[in-house]
């Protein structure tokens with residue numbers, strides 16, 4: 562069992578990671594919940610595969626637990642869903658002493674009550690479950706409404722990834738690879754040296770990949786809970802990635818896939834502006850593309866550029882970008898000429 566501390570000012574907590582942990586989740590949760598009631602929030606595909614294991618473990622530990630379901634997928638990450646869940650909780654008699662367990666991917670979350678995260682996708686295990694950022698989508702855009710709410714604990718069982726659809730699995734890996742590029746050379750090398758095992762979901766290797774990614778994210782959010790500065794490094798690949806996701810109306814790319822294209826573009830920009838040497842640029846690009854074929858996307862370069870101008874991180878027309886300067890190191894820059902950004906986006910087109 563691996564324990565990784567997260568030290569945010571609003572609350573310190575632990576990420577506990579181990580194969581088979583879900584079946585022993587009751588022990589861990591019992592210690593945190595005391596005599597409070599437990600409510601598990603999940604989505605049907607996850608409930609079908611893993612609901613029983615968790616509920617049984619909770620029952621064995623003597624917890625009084627109920628399960629609540631929300632509809633699956635990004636379109637349901639809306640206030641209306643939250644309202645329905647809250648009504649459901651009140652009907653079941655949830656009070657301030659209750660504890661919520663969020664069992665699912667990055668879409669499942671809750672605030673206001675104590676929460677234990679049990680993430681079930683790669684993306685949620687290495688990213689969404691750690692750091693306390695919560696949000697819902699509005700018609701006008703993704704994650705526009707939200708708050709920071711740190712969980713009481715995060716329990717990660719890599720074993721649950723065995724049932725994850727392969728595209729979802731790979732999409733999450735790009736976020737893990739991102740952690741390596743940002744600040745962990747050893748993690749990056751795992752991707753270079755053990756690509757096959759990672760793609761085959763080898764339990765030993767995948768546990769390492771997740772643990773190292775979690776460590777990186779835990780360090781970053783411990784130093785900068787509210788995204789004042791340092792936390793921005795986690796946005797490697799995200800500025801251009803978000804523009805591509807939006808440009809393709811969230812229908813062609815999974816989030817991690819968009820981030821992969823964004824990382825490739827950021828690497829090109831770093832190379833073109835003399836911040837990164839050609840050999841490292843080649844290593845980053847090939848580690849990214851070798852995780853599987855990225856879906857082709859159709860877009861207008863000009864309108865992607867326009868979206869970048871409208872990005873919330875853009876100030877006075879200057880796009881803020883996170884660029885790799887070596888493997889394991891990034892820099893936040895705001896002086897990249899539009900022509901350089903344009904060439905990098907065109908490069909995406911040519912790589913498809």
Ligand SMILES: NC(=O)c1ccc[n+]([C@@H]2O[C@H](COP(=O)([O-])OP(=O)(O)OC[C@H]3O[C@@H](n4cnc5c(N)ncnc54)[C@H](O)[C@@H]3O)[C@@H](O)[C@H]2O)c1
Nearest residue numbers: 604606634666667668681682684685688689694721724725
């Ligand atoms: N809070 C943050 O800091 C943060 C960071 C990154 C992403 N996010 C959010 O995360 C969301 C994306 O998360 P996601 O990619 O996990 O999507 P998701 O939660 O929609 O899960 C993807 C799909 O996999 C299914 N699934 C989940 N676990 C499974 C399992 N073990 N076996 C079989 N099927 C399983 C789900 O039912 C769903 O259909 C986005 O809304 C994004 O905004 C948040």
Ligand SMILES: [Zn+2]
Nearest residue numbers: 688736816820
């Ligand atoms: Zn992301």
